[in-house]
Amino acid sequence: MAHDPLELTSGTEARKAFWPTLRRGVGLVRDHRLVLGISIVLAIAGQIFTIAIPWATGRVVDEAMKPKDTDQLRYLIILILGLAIGRFFIMYLRRIISGTMAVNIERDLRNLVYHHLLSLSFPFFDRNQTGQIMNRATVDLTTLRLYLGYGILFFTQHTISIVAVMAVLFWMNALVALLVLVIVPPLIILAVVYARRSQPIVTEAQQALGQVTTQAEESVVGIRVIKAFGQEQQEVERFRERADSVFAYNVEATRLRAKYIPVMDFLPTISLALLIAIGGYAVINDRMSLGDFVTYSLLVGLIVMPLRMIGGWIGDTQRFVVSSQRVFQILDMRPSIEDLPDAQPLPAGGGEIRFEGVTFGYRPERPIIRDIELTIEPGSTVAIIGRTGSGKTTLTQLVPRFYDASAGRVLVEGVDVRQLRLDELRGAIGTVAEDTYLFSASIHDNIAFGRPDATDAEVRLAAERAQAAGFIEELPDGYGTMVGERGLTLSGGQRQRIAIARALLLDPRILILDDATASVDASTESRIRDALVEVMQGRTTLIIAHRLSTIALADRIVVLDEGRIVADGSHDELIGTNDVYREIHDHGLVDRRFVNADGDHVIIPVGHEEGVT
């Protein structure tokens, strides 16, 4: 199956495009390259001082102690102190400058990725799990920032110090240097092999960990269902399985570490032994001074750490490339829905909506709505009805351009929505979605979500219209009450009413109510309805509903079935011709008969029903 361009992949395929990805990843520091350059220069300078100190130490042995020259001793000690002071300032500057650079890089990276994520469109979020995206925005981002903020710098610094130490060693005594440096090739080879072998396991471990996170998230979010069905133990078992697989990978990584790292740690003892045997022999035969011998032993110590770091660095680079790829996948996702370069402002109007031959599916091979031809007059109220899954929600989501039609056009005020400025288009549309999402913020902030500058009075008015003011005012903190995550500390109906208030506050030209009162009781619903009658004046309103009571608000009813419009007209027109509508109607009728049987209720006749029977 061809890969869906909107779906994120694991990023390991980046190994094939290693160099381009690496170059691009490193390119992220572009804005900081001057500071990076300065840091590198400082790091090199610091390294020179660090190497000079063992050298001076060797001089102390040869030139001061052996000849017992106290003046020379004093002079050399002052020299070492001077070098130390110099190194102190250089290293201080280096740390402050590069540390600041690293935190700035991190901030820039975070802003870059986070901001970009918020601009991506619905189809992207349909295809990728939040946990996955979060993983990239946290774990991979950390890999990137460590590599860019410190990795490059350290790599340069270590390379320079290896080269410098080797140069000094050779300059002092080529033969001994050669013997001492025999450990360099095996050390590098070991480091590389280790990195190569552990890299895939580290990646696997990370992926396994990602699974643990996803499972943790689901089990926390779905806890009610888990508890209701008493499935805690099953969840624990599943979690244990995943945690065990993380354990297995980590143990494997530990095994490799135990295999390679100790060898690398103790390899330098070979150098030391060679130095003692051969260097010592040279000193005895006066072919080398004791001071040089001391300098050698200290320098060997200095070269080991950088050599090992370089090995580790190869692994870091591989990880960096994979993480870069994973982050770039996100950065390369263009919002599939964004303004055209020459997008037009939304023309004035009363909210006319037109569908012209519109076909759309979340996946192209499975169209959800087909060949929709529909014109909704400005200021009218249209009910969209149909069975569960018939495509009602999908149809309305094309109007604010949450998705683009795959064929045909959707027009608002006579202009194709793809040519309008998204901002203005969505600003003119208020949506109450069927699954209410509230943010963990105060009730006030939730209602004012679309218009953060709204005054308290405006917020209150919107709440009143949505029949929410009553319960809000009863809460201990009123409008300042914090609603829990997703609004879970409110009842279902309370949540829905806040969502209605949120939409009403926008004062939108087009109002879309997607089953907006499903969880509201009949009395409240009827009051909302009364308020809506008022609110709907002068707006175009799309109502999705299953109940006759709500459908009755509409002047016109559109019936969807399997994504096609199968009927369209007023109550009178549909009652005789459409099964779906008749069923809804008859269902309402059953209730009505009861009312009749009850006798003393004054009933307003249901449309033309009287005439039909």
Add this chain to the structure above:
Amino acid sequence: MSRGWGPAGGEVASGKGMRKQGLQRIRRLGRYAGPYRARLILAIVAMFGVLGCTLALPLLMKTAIDSAILPGDTRLLVLIAAVVIAIGIVGIALARVETYFTGWVGERILNDLRTDLFQHMQGLSMGYFERQRTGVLISRLTNDVEALQQLVTDGLTSTVRNILTLVVAGGILLVLDFRLALATIIVFPLMAVLTFVFRGQSAKAYGQMRSRLALVTAALQEDLNGIRVIQAYRRESGSRAQIAVLNESYREANRTTVTSSGWYFPTVEFLAAVATCIVFGYGGYLYVDGTIEIGVLVAFIGYLASFFDPVQQLSQVYNTFLAGSAALDKIFDVMDDEPTLVDAPDAQALPHLIGAVRFEDVRFGYNPERPVIDGLSIDVAAGQTVALVGHTGAGKSTIIKLLARFYDPQAGRITIDGHDLRSVTLASLRAQIAMVPQEGFLFNGTIHENIAFGRPTATRAEVEAAAREVGADRFIEELPGGYDEEVRERGGRLSIGQRQLIAFARALLVDPRLLILDEATSSVDIQTEAHIEEALQRLLADRTAFVVAHRLSTIRNADLIVVLEHGAVLESGSHEELLARGGRYRALYGDWAEAISR
């Protein structure tokens, strides 16, 4: 918009209290190592060996210079070289043992801790989950355990190793040359003070950094969850600005850590150089006096390195330590949070449920000072269908949560077949009831897995039968993958009504004795709803059911209708009785009647 969260954990307690508590925490963590004692001891023994190998080297260097090179003894020289190589080989073997077993034990402890924590969390009561933010709970299981990883697999051993090195190297220095050792050791008070100051600074900065980072991530998480609302309301730029602000404040905290390590580490390096100068300055005079040998001085330089490195490393490890102990705190806080809803010690399994349910003068509030349910009494005979009716927020869902024992009442009691809910085991209770909650949460997985959630062993035929009962079979069969279609996070690939149907089928599949429906068909079309109602008539024939619905058609058929207001029963009875009474139900009924008769 200001978010309603405090700092998301990572709060730093500072000062002595924390250190002491930290030790307790670590001791508690140590208990997790108990089962793996043998491996741990092996690792520690190996560690001593490695330490011995490492520390022997400068001493050998000294012997080489003083006893072999200076006197010109080549045979001894070769011997020493051979010993060095032997030490290297032994060192490799021991270090392998140490690395493997410390790593293994560390990972094992983490794994046990993580699973324990998860298990414990699953047992915590609903109230706990409502108080905590999802992101925070998840981060306990992930970020905090990760933060411990460094401490457990690396930090602890490297602390022990470094302290040991410090002590042994100090001892060797004293033995090598008492005077010189004392002279060099004057650097250490200075070092101690610096380290103390640094630790104070970085502890604070580090804690701040962590809690601010948690805020940034939590903000992103919530924005991603609510991305559809954000885009519908064009709040992208507002959210961006907010994230940028949080990010900047995180950067500030981060910057502080740069400043403190900026001065500390170069100073330590500088002090090391000063110590070298002392060795040569003072040692040089001693040498000129002829009271010390060059080899001793060289060995001194070697041991000074073993002395300063641990100090540096200890301060580096200190951050790991802080992060780890902060994480431990948070993890153990969760573990210490006793589930408020547990089986009583003498809890009995609920026998086969017949279905007589009584609420006796029940009071309950999510916040005990604000009761949501007050003085509620309901008496349901076995096999009856009860409809709960009332305004939104009247407490219908709350009653249902009490019945499923998500919460315990603060006063009064709830009984099933005469058994107080608190006297039976939760498992036996929940095994016999099933509920369709108001928000039909689905898990990431296939349709089959979701329907079979309450009975994972169910066959495909049983799953299909449950789907058929609620009329979900029609749409499922049309899906490209049928019952194996992935529904994705929260069931995002299905329409809301479809999600509700799956949640309904899920409840039917467990064949419960007591069925609870909280607006289970609120988003389902009339046709399907009628179909379900028909099926229910049959299914509920001999079972008790609690139904919350706003639709008259659903309610009318109930044996008992309970009208609630402000958490108490306003009136109850059958449809006819209530209508005849002319009370609140009648008024509600009027609203329905009006609604349908427009």
